[in-house]
Amino acid sequence: MTTATTTPTATVPPAPSAKPRKARNRRWLRLVLPPAAVLLLMLVGTLVYQWGEPNADDEAFLSPSSRDGIGAADLAGRVRQAGVDIVTEHKSSDALVAAYGGNATLLITTPQLMHKYYLRMLKVLPATTRVVIVEPGSATIAEGLLPMQGTARNYIAKTAAPGCDYAPAAQAGTAAVVRTRYGPLDPDLGREVARCYDDSLVVYQRAGVNVTVVGSTDPFRNDRIGEHGNAKLATGLLTGAPRLIWLDLHRREPPPGITDDPGLAGAPGAPPSLRPVDPSNPGDPRDTDFPQAGRGATPNAPQPGNGKNDEPRPPDDPPNPLWSAFPPWTYVATALAVLGVVALAVAMARRLGAPVVEPLPVVVRSSETAIGRGRLYQRAKARGESLQVLRDAAVVRLTRLLRLDPDVERPVLIEAVAASSGWPPPAVEHTLFGRPPDTDDELVAAAVSLEQLVNAVTTEQPGAQPAPAAPFEGEPR
Known part of the structure; x- marks a missing residue:
């Protein structure tokens, strides 16, 4: 008799699965790439525009001897x-x-x-x-x-x-x-x-x-x-x-020089405003457009020299601030670029959709919510608003119980509630649509009366007699 032997096979444990790589969050690209593309486009356009603009420093610019495109x-x-x-x-x-x-x-x-x-x-x-x-x-x-x-x-x-x-x-x-x-x-x-x-x-x-x-x-x-x-x-x-x-000028010029040579005082070729001034003549005219040393001049005004153009700059020649180093249209373009980036960010941003139900991180009891809301109303002394909230909820509930239209008219609702609860119509109207309370006691009484009315309709006891709260002070009994 032959006995079959079974060779035990070794169980090979499964290879550990490779951990999936976590996808990178590239949401930041939505905010960075569109503004960067707009700015790059505007920068390239500005550079191309400036490159095509003629430069006044170019020797050919409007030169009578230049036949270039920008020449004359x-x-x-x-x-x-x-x-x-x-x-x-x-x-x-x-x-x-x-x-x-x-x-x-x-x-x-x-x-x-x-x-x-x-x-x-x-x-x-x-x-x-x-x-x-x-x-x-x-x-x-x-x-x-x-x-x-x-x-x-x-x-x-x-x-x-x-x-x-x-x-x-x-x-x-x-x-x-x-x-x-x-x-x-x-x-x-x-x-x-x-x-x-x-x-x-x-x-x-x-x-x-x-x-x-x-x-x-x-x-x-x-x-x-x-x-x-x-x-x-x-x-x-x-x-x-x-x-x-x-x-045909293609470089910035220094200020004109001032000479004190008396021999040039009557020269017809010199503009009168730059001619030497005779200090002994008090009636000698001085043009305020051309500050000179002497009467009314400031300590930093250019002093008379040898006629060269190396005098210090006049006192009314203000320093060149950074903002004036750029043409005015650059500031308009920058403002438009900022507005464009803001508009693009708003257009590309995620829009709010329908509300999504998500579990609360902490369970809040309904009683705590009601108590907290009630305390807010109490602190604000909003008695009328508090009672109105209760009345609106009661009207909605009664409308559903009596199978009425949501937009049912007040007389029809009052008659239906009175027929179902056994309360007289005036008491029903006072409970559901009375005037707002003035004191906390009136608010409590109105809330109790409202709860009794809803219970009367819910339990369907048309024979029960109503026990509504007494009317507020000042109402007809």
Whole structure:
């Protein structure tokens, strides 16, 4: 007899399962990525916009000898064809001295690079000299004492009809001038002669000198002069005199020097405001636009020297704070960026949905909730509100017990409750819709009466006689 043997098999324990990796919480990306994307887009757009903007420090910018897109050689050629002689100057002082001879047009293409004193000297030019200033900004207007009150600047130049009878504008017609718009003129600094192209071309007169302010560089540039009526407008503005003094300035200038050489006191080429002052003459006029040492000067005012431009800065030349180092539109763009980020955060945030039932972390007994709420009503002395809460709950319960509509009318409810409880209708009305109590005792009595009424309907004892609380003081019995 053969006996079968069974070889015991070893039981291999199961391999421990790998612990699942906890998913990373990436909810923070919802708050970080959208604002970062918006800021990056705005930054790239700003950089591209600034990169496309011409730089006044560029030697080719509105230069009469440059044929680059931002140059003005095309305009210079048109002016020469009109029989006007162009005199190119690279210093404001030389340009002013040349314009002081009269019978000329002075073109200032980069007023932001001129020292403010040179801009203030425009008023001392003769009446036969006309001045054309290309797109001065708000800071240049304030420092140079130009009469415009406020400016508004667009991102790009827009076209518009002249809207005035000023000859160069009326002959040119529609032109791309509307970029920087200028506000009304200060009557103490100038008299308005013409205002064209939606306030982007303003002609004013100060001390007999006609000054034309153009709110865009497009009519003067090689790459824009052929559009619309730009060529006619720019040529008309610069061909009103036999000479055109073109200030081709591409660097910031120091303040003008002051000389004490008596031999220059009667020189006709020097602006009167910078001529030497005779201290022995008490009636010698002094222009407050040009502070000098002497009467009314501060200790830090520049003292008379050798005529070089190395004197210290005038006392009224304030330091350049950080906020003024940026153009005004940067602050508007920053404010819009902040508003955009806030709006995007609100739009991308999780919205509140329907209420979700969740277990309370601590079990709170219903009696404690009722006691706590009652004490709040008691502390606020809200007797009427407390009784109204009880009455509303009783009305809802009675409506359900009697199978009435939720919006049942009061007379129907009173009749139904009276028929079911056996109470007279006046007692039912007083219990459910009486006036609010004035004292705590009246509140307790009304609550007891209300509970008795509900119990009478619940137990369905129509034969039971009601025992309502006595009416409040002042009610009819």
